Amino acid sequence: MMRGHCILSHGFESGPDATKVTALAVVAEHYGWTCERPDFTDLDGRREVSDLGDVAARLERLLGLAQAAAAKGPLVLAGSSLGAWISGHVSLQVPVAGLFLMAPPIALNAAHPIDAAMVPTSIIHGWDDDLIPAGDVINWAHMRRASLLLVDDGHRLSENVDTSAEAFAALLAKL
Template sequence: MRGHCILSHGFESGPDATKVTALAEAAERLGWTCERPDYTDLDAMREVSDLGDVTERVRRLHGLATAAAARGPVVLAGSSLGAWISGHVSLQVPVAGLFLMAPPVRMHEAHPLDAAEVPTAIVHGWADELCVAADVVAWAAARRARLLMVDDGHRLSAHVQDSADAFGQLLASL
C-alpha cells in the first residue's frame, strides 16, 4: 500500500458518483486504498445552511483523515464543496497531497478556500457556472499548484477520465 485517499463528493452528489468512482479506480490501480464518505444526510439539512451542514462535513472528514494519517500517507480529494472541506481539513491533519475538482475558492467571503502547502492538483472548467475560472486560476497560481483547465462546466461531466488521469499523476508523484 502506498497510502490512503479520502474522496469527498460535492453537494447534492454522493459517494458513488461518477467522478469519485473514477478517482477511486485510478488510485487503486496505483496501489492506494480509498474511502468515500457519504455526506448525503448532511446535504438534506438545508435548515442549517443552503449547503447543508458544512461544519459536520468538516468534522467527519477530520475524524477520518486523522485516523488514516496515523497509519500512513493520506491524500484528500474532493469535488466542489468536497474540495473546500478537503482544503480546510488539510490545515488540521497532515496530508501528503490534495486533489481539488471545481473548487469554490470564494464560497463565502468569510470562508475562502485555504489549504495546507502540500502538492496540489486542480481540475476546473472554463465554463463553470458556480466557481469563477479566473479566481481558481489565481488561487492555483499563488500556490504553484498543478492546474488542468478544461472546456466544461461545474460538474466536469465531459472530463471524468481527464480528472482521473490528473489524480493518478498526482498520486504517482508522491
C-alpha cells in the first residue's frame, strides 16, 4: 500500500546517488512511500547566492516536482544541506506532510534565511559541522518544536548515514 511520495534533495557538492539520499530512498520504499531523487548537478555551474550555484533554479525545479507529487497524495520533502534549505522553502508553497532536514543551513547569507512550513519536522545535525553552527540549528529547531538529533559528526554526516536513515524512518512512521 502506497502511503505517499518523498522527494529527496541532495546538497550542493553532491548528487542524486549520494550515500545519505540513497539510504533515505531505501527507508522510504520500505515504509511504502514512493520516492524520487532529483538531479540538481546541472545547475551547479552558475553562481547566484553565496557561491552555491543557481539556487533559484533549484527552487523552481523542486517546486515543480513537489506540486505534481502533492496533487497525487501526501508528500514528504527531505534534503541535505542546500537540499534541506530548498525543501524548507518549497514546503511554504506546496502542502507537505513532513520535512526531514540534514545539516540545514539556517541562512545561506543574511538575506536568505531558511524558512519552512509548520509541519512535522525532523532534523539531524553534526555537533562539529564547520559550515553551520549547531547552536544556530538548535535555536531554529526550538522555535519550531522540531525533532532534533545532534550527532558526533561534521557537515557531511558521513559517520551517521544509518542514524540519518533511522531518524527518517521514525518521521515516516509517525505520518
